[in-house]
Amino acid sequence: MTLEPPVTTSAVAVDLTAVVIAVSEDTPVVLVRRPEAGGRAALPAGPLQAEHGTLQAGLRSWVERQTDLGLGYVEQLYTFGDRSRPADDPARGDGGRRLSIAYLALVPPLDTAVGRAPDPRTAWMPWYDAFPWEDLRSDPEPWRARLRSALAAWGSAAPKGLKAARTERVRLTFGDESSDWDAERALERYELLYEAGLVPEAAWDAGQTPATEVLDGAGRPLAIDHRRILATAVSRLRGKIKYRPVLFELLPETFTLLRLQRTAEAISGVALHKPNFRRLVAQQGLVEDTGQMEAETGGRPAKLVRFRRDVISERPAPGVRATATRRGSYP
Amino acid sequence: MTLEPPVTTSAVAVDLTAVVIAVSEDTPVVLVRRPEAGGRAALPAGPLQAEHGTLQAGLRSWVERQTDLGLGYVEQLYTFGDRSRPADDPARGDGGRRLSIAYLALVPPLDTAVGRAPDPRTAWMPWYDAFPWEDLRSDPEPWRARLRSALAAWGSAAPKGLKAARTERVRLTFGDESSDWDAERALERYELLYEAGLVPEAAWDAGQTPATEVLDGAGRPLAIDHRRILATAVSRLRGKIKYRPVLFELLPETFTLLRLQRTAEAISGVALHKPNFRRLVAQQGLVEDTGQMEAETGGRPAKLVRFRRDVISERPAPGVRATATRRGSYP
């Protein structure tokens, strides 16, 4: 390898993969292609075409045609192109490499009921189906305890010198009895489970059959490496809402503060302290009154507010970061 | 476009582009290929090869061979592949598209004096040569005032409905008399200057000759879209040091707290308040004493400290964010 100008190399298939996220009834959902019987659902993906002026335009144009929704927000996530991508990938063929440029897109809650979707070949899948352990809104302990004990076993099984490092990684990503985990580390947690062989993709990618006990409670696998791509999106989105007002892309024009909070909770997977959440939103000037009220609250009617678009990328870092409540205090 | 499995499309040349950053004598530098006489410097780039197991491994292996330095830290930056990428790109050829997967790499200060480099065809270029306006460590005003007035003119020249939006964008990215700008928005600033035609690449990419006044003070252009890639790296790195301890990848094994601060300042482009910076570092437990002292300080000798590697990805968010001092208070 030299520093000479790059030259074209071996055949590379490039596709654009979309992680389209919506929030439906406090559940974050992702657009997937329906699996055939027994198969795994896949993220929508399409080949990069010559007509596409920009990568993002390519992604945007065909997703919009598919979903009939305006994609409010689109950002490039990551480019996946490791040769180790599994052999059951139909696009690989003849020793070529497949490159997937993944994008994250957010759409407002319109026709996003789970199961229904704009195209009959697609469906909205709750993302916590893929990562049940990432939802700590109600009772976090069942999942955490199980995964931690499985991972502890993996740590103990490590070769001599690696034991401490593995144990420490588990502690950092999954927390321990005394400390919560960091919601943003969803990708690291998935990767750790993969390495530990606790998700079936690990065995499949190695050409083996996963042990059955592995499948229990390990979440729903997606095609190829799509669960990893989804985990990347979850991590990115959880980080992003802390400093950019992207939550509003997931909400209708007008909404109540509780709905905003529930959306934040759905994404981050933790329950938030209501008064503090409101204070945060208020002092940041992110929303303004519409003068209307929402009556269907089940209790006292709530003000309907709207996002102040003119503040969309204002100075410091608007967005919704807020304190988690102690466990169990969700509703 | 359908949701069918992706198929191989038109020829795509894929290369891995590296933004290798070091800090030399309080100056952030980037590794570039020396330009031919009159030409523009380019970032090192090499084609993606079939042997590369992972993209990052590919990037890492050949950069390490080139520089004889261990790349402490490598992360994927962004994939550039817009069709509008300029025509003087030697790798494009026959209507094919070029895809560049850019990586950010950090190396410790070893042989990184400006101008010297591991390979005679390469050089370390101060990144503020490309973005003089991004260095606000001493006196920010000369650049800011000039760019703001040029951009104000661009705003005023906008078609009727766009005027307000343009003016607002300028205000958000470049700040105004009363407010500083956000150091992380380096990429947005470059892109705004590009759109406004204030950097020569804008004219070149359009196949035109830039007006000479444009060139004055607009920084040093790089080959193709490499200045944009570098701006992406600057923004990413400035954001990253706030919540991950990556600064240490840019420092030798042991260092003084002032050197750590100067490195943070070099990257972020702003002068920091010394006592507060120390307090921050101390309370985060990022460093530990070595017991040794550094005598060459010019004043009272300073303790030599070292980064606590075991804390490298600890819970909340270690890293170096700190308050900027008011202007002019650098040294």
Added chain:
DNA sequence: CTCTCTTATGCTCAAGATGAGCATTAATCG
């Protein structure tokens, strides 16, 4: 051998931001 200069290091203080509760208000549903 002091005085001066330079940088290291420590301390204090006032604001602001955060984490956790408690109290009131206003609808709906039997």
Added chain:
DNA sequence: CGATTAATGCTCATCTTGAGCATAAGAGAG
């Protein structure tokens, strides 16, 4: 009408930040 369900408002103790001041410990000049 009383119970239930939310919406909204307020308070308080802690942390965290932004800024400035004071002292300590070397090198060099005179």
